[in-house]
Amino acid sequence: EVVMMQPPATLSVSPGEGATLSCRASQSVSSNLAWYQQKPGQAPRLLIYGASTRATGIPARFSGSGSGTEFTLTISSLQPEDFAVYYCQQYNNWPLTFGGGTKVEIK
Amino acid sequence: QVQLVQSGAEVKKPGASVTVSCRASGYSFASSDIDWVRQATGQGPEWMGWMNPNSGNTGYAQKFQGRVTMTRSTSISTAYMELSSLRSEDTAVYYCATGALGSSRRTFDFWGQGTLVTVSS
Numbered sequence: 637e638v639v640m641m642q643p644p645a646t647l648s649v650s651p652g653e654g655a656t657l658s659c660r661a662s663q664s665v666s667s668n669l670a671w672y673q674q675k676p677g678q679a680p681r682l683l684i685y686g687a688s689t690r691a692t693g694i695p696a697r698f699s700g701s702g703s704g705t706e707f708t709l710t711i712s713s714l715q716p717e718d719f720a721v722y723y724c725q726q727y728n729n730w731p732l733t734f735g736g737g738t739k740v741e742i743k
Numbered sequence: 744q745v746q747l748v749q750s751g752a753e754v755k756k757p758g759a760s761v762t763v764s765c766r767a768s769g770y771s772f773a774s775s776d777i778d779w780v781r782q783a784t785g786q787g788p789e790w791m792g793w794m795n796p797n798s799g800n801t802g803y804a805q806k807f808q809g810r811v812t813m814t815r816s817t818s819i820s821t822a823y824m825e826l827s828s829l830r831s832e833d834t835a836v837y838y839c840a841t842g843a844l845g846s847s848r849r850t851f852d853f854w855g856q857g858t859l860v861t862v863s864s
Binding site: 668670672679680681682685686691723725727730731732733734735736737 | 786788802838840850852856
């Protein structure tokens with residue numbers, strides 16, 4: 637099973653600042669990596685797939701990069717609605733696996 | 744628009760079984776696999792398995808093999824997930840999800856609203 641790691645568990649950022657979130661895979665997942673945003677009481681929302689392609693309707697301030705085992709989600713200028721938990725998910729190998737998440741909180 | 748609507752919250756005793764339903768609308772039900780993902784409070788999502796609504800074929804995570812069964816009714820565009828031999832650790836929100844229509848990538852583009860299953864004596 638591919639283990640997905642997302643340090644740190646919490647990131648404190650001021651509104652308007654940028655944020656860089658990390659995701660590391662225990663083995664290569666090529667570019668088969670997705671990012672999700674989740675707010676309290678809601679289902680996750682797909683942001684990025686293929687490591688760097690924004691899903692439909694996702695603002696340009698969200699960008700993804702990386703391949704193999706190291707991936708990054710960058711939010712260029714945090715808006716109030718961006719404070720949430722972010723998860724990465726690999727879909728290169730069975731079983732599909734998610735990271736433990738990074739909570740982006742208001743500093 | 745694609746919609747997945749799940750059944751309501753359940754409370755079960757240890758050892759019992761639970762069935763969660765997921766009614767699809769806004770697209771051709773047979774055209775996209777349905778996956779089931781669960782999430783315990785404060786934890787990351789956990790993938791349980793997939794089902795192809797057209798063929799009925801399934802694939803389960805090894806962790807759930809022998810305890811989970813995914814089925815469907817094509818006449819009412821509804822998928823079902825049954826989990827048996829429940830224990831307290833199965834307390835979680837259970838989601839159905841489907842991917843990008845017409846794509847083979849295994850991402851979760853559309854989600855149900857979630858069903859809370861509580862296992863308690």
